[in-house]
Each structure stands twice: as structure tokens, then as C-alpha cells.
Amino acid sequence: MLPAPLNNITSFLSALLKQFLDSQNCLFCKASSIRPKTVLEERGAFAELEGYLCRACAGKLPFDTDSWQPLPESHLQYSNVFHYEGKIKEALLGLKFQEERIFAELFALFAAFKIESMAYYPRAIVPLPLPPSRLRERGYNQSEEIAQALGRRLGIRVVSDLLKKREGTRPQTEMQGFPARRENIKAAFFLQLSEENRSLLGRPLLLLDDILTSGATVKEAGKTLEKGGFPVRIMTIARQGFNKKQKYGII
Numbered sequence: 667m668l669p670a671p672l673n674n675i676t677s678f679l680s681a682l683l684k685q686f687l688d689s690q691n692c693l694f695c696k697a698s699s700i701r702p703k704t705v706l707e708e709r710g711a712f713a714e715l716e717g718y719l720c721r722a723c724a725g726k727l728p729f730d731t732d733s734w735q736p737l738p739e740s741h742l743q744y745s746n747v748f749h750y751e752g753k754i755k756e757a758l759l760g761l762k763f764q765e766e767r768i769f770a771e772l773f774a775l776f777a778a779f780k781i782e783s784m785a786y787y788p789r790a791i792v793p794l795p796l797p798p799s800r801l802r803e804r805g806y807n808q809s810e811e812i813a814q815a816l817g818r819r820l821g822i823r824v825v826s827d828l829l830k831k832r833e834g835t836r837p838q839t840e841m842q843g844f845p846a847r848r849e850n851i852k853a854a855f856f857l858q859l860s861e862e863n864r865s866l867l868g869r870p871l872l873l874l875d876d877i878l879t880s881g882a883t884v885k886e887a888g889k890t891l892e893k894g895g896f897p898v899r900i901m902t903i904a905r906q907g908f909n910k911k912q913k914y915g916i917i
């Protein structure tokens with residue numbers, strides 16, 4: 667039995683060591699053999715995985731390779747990083763409900779890679795907001811977590827006080843079908859035009875959300891920004907309900 671102080675130091679050191687070792691593990695399969703810098707080749711381009719994923723898991727990522735395209739019934743352009751399935755789905759739910767914020771870094775890595783390949787240069791990133799009560803309840807906004815990580819990677823501002831969501835809209839997940847979702851989200855957003863935010867008028871923005879389902883939410887948010895004089899394109903991390911034929915694997 668070690669004397670108490672030494673015991674504390676030992677447990678502190680072992681906790682520290684464990685944390686260090688954990689950070690070298692694959693986030694998806696927990697394999698511990700990955701190196702801090704792993705390079706993934708995707709169709710001739712390179713993306714650094716920085717030790718988040720092992721090669722096997724990286725090779726199975728369900729990328730959405732579509733570029734900018736119009737949202738249904740809209741001229742607003744959007745693009746999407748992954749299809750909503752498997753480990754990507756688990757990671758999005760982990761970030762949303764279990765505070766697994768490391769996944770925000772992983773999503774930002776690929777979102778940055780995709781946006782740089784699509785020749786759009788936003789002046790700022792606007793995360794899709796939560797209504798104030800939901801933000802208080804959850805303590806954080808998962809889309810803002812991803813936006814902050816993406817902003818750090820791209821070296822651009824994240825503006826979280828421009829687009830706001832009103833209280834009173836029910837979660838879109840409770841709505842059945844597109845018409846119900848569209849009705850529920852109507853007039854759900856408004857702009858807060860501080861002096862700093864006004865400096866972005868006419869500048870290209872990127873609206874960021876985690877999951878695309880019917881598209882009604884991001885469409886309403888995008889329209890609110892455009893009506894206010896802010897040109898915007900939309901990026902989502904994963905899209906639900908895709909055609910399996912559109913799925914592409916890599917390496």
C-alpha cells in the first residue's frame with residue numbers, strides 16, 4: 667500500500683497517461699494502433715485524419731460526393747458531407763445528446779475539406795440556432811460546436827448572434843411529413859442586427875446544421891438570412907433518406 671500522497675500522484679499520472687493514450691485511439695472502433703497523423707487519400711486529394719480514425723474506419727465513411735445543389739422547392743444552394751448512417755449517425759447523436767464534443771472536430775475536418783473543394787469562400791459561419799429554452803436545457807448547441815471547430819480550421823468568424831430562433835416551435839422530429847414540418851418552422855427565425863453583424867451585409871455566409879431531413883428548417887433559416895441581405899449557402903453534416911445508389915466509398 668502506497669502512502670496517500672504518492673498514491674494521488676500515481677493515480678494522477680495514470681489518468682494523464684490514459685488520456686494521452688485514449689487520444690491515440692480510433693474514435694469509431696477504439697483501435698489503438700493509429701498514429702497521430704494518418705493520411706487518407708480520396709480520389710487524388712488528401713485529407714489529414716490527425717489520429718481521429720484508423721484507416722479501416724476512415725475507408726468506410728459514407729461520403730456524400732454531391733457538390734452544391736438547390737434545396738427542394740428553393741433556389742438556396744446546399745451541400746452535405748456524409749450520409750446519415752452507421753458510425754456517422756452514432757457520432758452525430760453522441761455529439762447532440764451526450765456531449766461527445768470531439769466529434770465536432772472530426773466533422774469540421776471533413777466539412778473544411780469539402781467546402782475548400784467547392785470554391786465557396788464564406789466571410790463567416792452561422793450555426794443553425796436552437797430556441798433559448800432548448801439551449802438552456804442542453805447547455806450547448808451541437809451545430810455551433812461544429813461551426814466553431816470549422817471556423818478555427820478555415821480561419822473565419824463564427825457568428826452566433828445574427829440568426830435567432832423563436833420559442834414555441836416544436837422539434838421538427840415530432841412533425842410527420844413535409845407539409846407539417848414546413849408549417850411548424852414558418853417564421854421560426856429572426857435576425858439580430860448589431861453593428862458588428864451589419865458589417866456582414868452583402869457578404870457570403872455559410873449556414874451550418876448537423877442533420878438534413880426534409881430541409882424545411884435550413885430553408886426557412888436561409889430565407890431569413892437572404893431576406894435580410896445576407897447571401898448564404900447551406901452545409902449540413904449528414905443527410906437522411908438518401909438513394910443508396912448515390913453512396914460512394916473511398917480507398
Ligand SMILES: [Zn+2]
Nearest residue numbers: 692695720723
Ligand atoms: Zn477504427
